[in-house]
Amino acid sequence: MELEVFSFPILFSFLLFMFMVLNILGKSFKTHYSSSLPPGPWKLPIFGNMHNFASGSPPHRALRDLAKKHGPLMLLRLGEVSTVVVSSAEYTKEVLKTHDAIFASRPRVLISEILSYDFSSIGFAPLGDYWRQLRKICVLELLSPKHVESYRSLREEELSNFIEWIRIAAKAGSPVNLSSKVFSLVYGITSRAAFGKKCQDQEKFIQIVKDILVFASGFNIGDFFPSIKLLHVISGVRPKLEKMHKEADMIMERIISEHMAKATTTKAGEAAAEEDLIDVLLKFHDKHGDTEFSLTKNNIKAVILLQLQERKI
Numbered sequence: 386m387e388l389e390v391f392s393f394p395i396l397f398s399f400l401l402f403m404f405m406v407l408n409i410l411g412k413s414f415k416t417h418y419s420s421s422l423p424p425g426p427w428k429l430p431i432f433g434n435m436h437n438f439a440s441g442s443p444p445h446r447a448l449r450d451l452a453k454k455h456g457p458l459m460l461l462r463l464g465e466v467s468t469v470v471v472s473s474a475e476y477t478k479e480v481l482k483t484h485d486a487i488f489a490s491r492p493r494v495l496i497s498e499i500l501s502y503d504f505s506s507i508g509f510a511p512l513g514d515y516w517r518q519l520r521k522i523c524v525l526e527l528l529s530p531k532h533v534e535s536y537r538s539l540r541e542e543e544l545s546n547f548i549e550w551i552r553i554a555a556k557a558g559s560p561v562n563l564s565s566k567v568f569s570l571v572y573g574i575t576s577r578a579a580f581g582k583k584c585q586d587q588e589k590f591i592q593i594v595k596d597i598l599v600f601a602s603g604f605n606i607g608d609f610f611p612s613i614k615l616l617h618v619i620s621g622v623r624p625k626l627e628k629m630h631k632e633a634d635m636i637m638e639r640i641i642s643e644h645m646a647k648a649t650t651t652k653a654g655e656a657a658a659e660e661d662l663i664d665v666l667l668k669f670h671d672k673h674g675d676t677e678f679s680l681t682k683n684n685i686k687a688v689i690l691l692q693l694q695e696r697k698i
Contacts, residue, residue: 423469425460426451433462435609448472464609466492486512494608495617496601499626506687518678519688526665527692535660536578543574568595572693579689581644581661586636593633594693600625637686641667662689 428434438447448470452459457473471480480488489512491497493504501509507523510516526532547570554561572591580587607616617623644663666688669680 423458423460424455425462426455428462431464433464435463437461464606465612466609492608493611495605495622496626499623499630500597500601500687500690502683502687505684506691508691519684522666522669522678523688526668527662532660532665536574539577540574543570543577575693577661579662579692580640581663586639590633590636591693593629593636594690597629597633600629633690634686637689638682641682641685645670662692 426434426437429436437451438444440447442450449472451461452470452472457471458476459470459472461468461470471477491509497504497509504510505515507516507519510519547566550566551561551563569591572594576587576591605617605620605622607613607620607622610616641663644661644667648664648667663685666680666685669678670685671679671681
């Protein structure tokens with residue numbers, strides 16, 4: 386009698402499971418043979434082509450081997466995410482130049498959402514008026530030859546300290562991690578260009594940025610299954626990112642507030658001579674009722690944080 390009681394639920398569950406698997410397989414089959422999509426390797430249900438990277442080879446070599454079989458324009462599905470892989474100069478030109486507007490926006494992954502203040506940095510903002518205005522500010526204000534030249538003295542100071550450190554280490558005959566020191570040099574120059582004179586939280590902020598980059602370079606299963614939001618929580622990724630973001634945000638908030646207070650007491654000529662990146666960006670801060678482009682504090686933080694991250698990359 387027990388067999389009769391439980392046989393129907395078990396059979397129903399099995400049939401439901403088979404229906405879901407067949408449904409996924411059917412979608413994979415249609416996607417694979419659709420004439421409107423690039424060719425690609427066979428896909429597993431649910432996981433797609435993630436098994437193609439399980440051989441132990443570095444990802445770029447695995448992609449190279451797949452491209453040899455399926456061509457320079459190839460479609461992969463990594464979990465739920467469809468990914469087009471381009472591996473020839475001809476198709477790269479089509480993507481980056483001919484059809485650049487279509488491919489301009491980056492994927493909306495969790496780390497970009499949190500650390501770029503809801504995709505408001507120039508690196509992760511979607512193509513549109515906001516991105517164009519932000520790029521204009523970066524090109525004409527932050528990265529103009531005149532502004533870059535204004536940081537010459539701090540670059541020379543940081544480089545002089547770096548050379549002196551090498552001299553002392555060489556004299557002592559002790560082994561040194563030159564790569565780590567070079568990265569610290571670049572971070573030091575960039576943070577001083579962004580924040581001005583060295584602040585009490587500069588070293589702490591640089592370490593947070595380093596931790597963020599190490600964390601960002603790791604594998605996050607939640608990014609491959611964006612519909613399952615719980616994965617980010619279960620894996621611990623979201624809590625860790627939010628903690629690092631909160632620490633960085635508190636430091637930048639304090640520095641920006643200090644710059645705003647200084648701006649109210651500094652004469653125009655003195656301000657122009659001592660401008661750092663935050664001072665430049667604050668010129669566009671919350672211009673309510675004006676037709677000019679406006680930046681919030683979070684927009685400014687997103688730009689500064691990305692600037693420091695890019696120096697490591």
